[in-house]
Amino acid sequence: MFLIFVKQKEMKAYDCIVCRKRVNPRDRRPVPKASKKIVSKLICRQVTSDDQICSKCRLKALRSKKQATTSSGDDQDKQTVTVKETLKSPQNIQLNIKSTPRNNKRCVICKKSKNLTRVGSTAISQAFIDKGVYINSQSRCCREHMQRSYFTTDALTKLSATKKSEFFSRTDITALMNGIRDNVKAKGHMDFDNPAALSTEEYTNITGLSKDQFHDLAGQLTSSVRNNSNRSSRTCLAIFMAKMKTGLPNAILGTIFNLNTAQVQRIIPRVRQCLMETLVPTHLGFGHLAHNDFIEKHTTPIAKELFTTGKEAVLVLDGTYLYIQKSMDYKFQRMSYSLHKNRPLVKPMMVVGTDGYILSVLGPYLADYGNNDASITKHVLNHNLEEIRTWLKKDDVFIVDRGFRDAVEYLEKIGLKVEMPAYLAKGKKQHTTEESNLSRLVTKVNC
Structure with missing residues (x-):
């Protein structure tokens, strides 16, 4: 009994070099030569002759080696993942x-x-x-x-x-x-560089554009807005669109996008300038679409039937409002205050096709008494803004409302046709049948 006790005491205990578990004599094996490289990488040292491995880890190592040798060179990254998933490194x-x-x-x-x-x-x-x-x-x-x-x-x-x-x-x-x-x-909100970080709904909530629309628009800024270590061109565009949609202060936008206020103040005018140089000339203005293309693509059949012979363009003109904050400049404050709306605003003149396509936006003009729809129209044509006189052809039709009444005679003198709802003559209580029908035709095209 004493000899048996001494012999058991002198026996050496072996742990598996991979899983660090105590290994029974019948389950321990030397590390296979074919798997030594894989095992060495897992234990971060060279395998020695005294190292032992359990049967379970040995089989995993052999399978990993077999998968690595049978795979092609293009799947090298995939091999590494497979090996790591199959054979775990020791917890040391x-x-x-x-x-x-x-x-x-x-x-x-x-x-x-x-x-x-x-x-x-x-x-x-x-x-x-x-x-x-x-x-x-x-x-x-x-x-x-x-x-x-x-x-x-x-x-x-x-x-x-x-x-x-x-x-x-x-x-x-x-x-x-x-x-x-x-x-x-x-959870990475406001990460516009990774298309998968935000959903289409989040893109729409922040920028007003869908994910695909934002991607197309960002592609037009890559050559004009440079990326740097603080922000990318896509982030710059997102800041600009968020500013336009929400009107948040620059300090809040800086907090949301992890930038300081000065950076946001530089980004917004830069993006606006780039959009004016790259996007606007190809999508807005009389120069981006030929006269004949406008007639074919953006004139409704009912407008052609009612007001043209098929060769004239039908344009819908109307002034709209863009409300602004009260200016600290007293002179500009007086010129931008509208007595009609009782608040400061500016007036852009919209030129639209009968199908709703925006051909051009002229202006904006100040809101004082000298800038009504008629005077703005005269100013645009007298100064030939955006080469409008070159674009227009004889007998083109302007669909307008009664606010253009002072410009009707001027437009007819330069060879344009004007369709406007009829005025009720002084002393009369009802339009004639012809006047009523004419007003209905104008209203029908505007709808």
């Missing part, structure tokens, strides 16, 4: 991170042992970000603590750590970092 890195117990038979929240489900990577990242507690990937929790793939608020409140430090493997650290990265990406 101790970090001062609070963690829950390594137990897959009880819930990590309430310690119950029934109706359990595995804690996914999303919930692990959530717990680490919100509570600073690491949960092992083999842990379980009650189904009632999970909402979709996340912990509920109540579950996070009850979650507590029992250990002040934890042993990690390279695989665990990589999985934790990837989980945090995915979690941040999912």
Whole structure:
């Protein structure tokens, strides 16, 4: 008995170099030569002749080697992922991170042992970000603590750590970092550089454009707005569109987009200037669309039937309002104040096709008494803004309202036709049949 005791005491204990578990004599094997490189990468050192590996890890290493050798060169990144998923590195890195117990038979929240489900990577990242507690990937929790793939608020409140430090493997650290990265990406608001970070609805709420529309518009700014370490051209466009849609102060926009107020103040006029140089000339103004193309594409059949012989353009003119804040410049404040609307505004003149297509926007003009619809129309034609006189042809039709009455004679003198609802003559209480029908025709085209 004494000899047997001495012999057992002198026997050397072997641990698997991969999983660090105690290995029985019949289960331990030397590391296969074909898998030494893979195992060396996992344990971060060279494999020696004294190292032993358990049968389970040995089979995983051989399978990983076989997959790596049978795959093509183009799938090299995929090989690495497969190897790491198949064979985990040893847990030999101790970090001062609070963690829950390594137990897959009880819930990590309430310690119950029934109706359990595995804690996914999303919930692990959530717990680490919100509570600073690491949960092992083999842990379980009650189904009632999970909402979709996340912990509920109540579950996070009850979650507590029992250990002040934890042993990690390279695989665990990589999985934790990837989980945090995915979690941040999912919550990454205002990230316009990554098309997957925001939904189409969020694009519309912030910029007023759908995701595809924003992408097309951003493509026209890449050559004129340079990217730098602080912001990209897409971020600049998003700031400008958010400013136009919401009217938020620059300081708030800077907070939302993680920029300072001075940067936002420089970005907005720069983007506006670039859009005026690249986008506007190709989509707005009399120069972007030929006269014949406008007739064919943007004149409705009813307008052609009622007012033209098929060769004349039918344009709908009307002044609109853009409300502005009260200016600190007293002179401009007086010139931009509208007695009609009782607030400051400017007046752009809209030139639209009968199908609603905006051909051009002229102006804007000030809101004082000298800038009514008739005077604005005369100014546009007298100064030939956007080469309008060159674009227009003889007998082209202007559809206008009664605010253009003082410009009707002028327009007819330069060879244009004017269609306007009839005025009720002085002393009369009712339009004639002909006047009523003419007004109805104008109204029909405007609708």
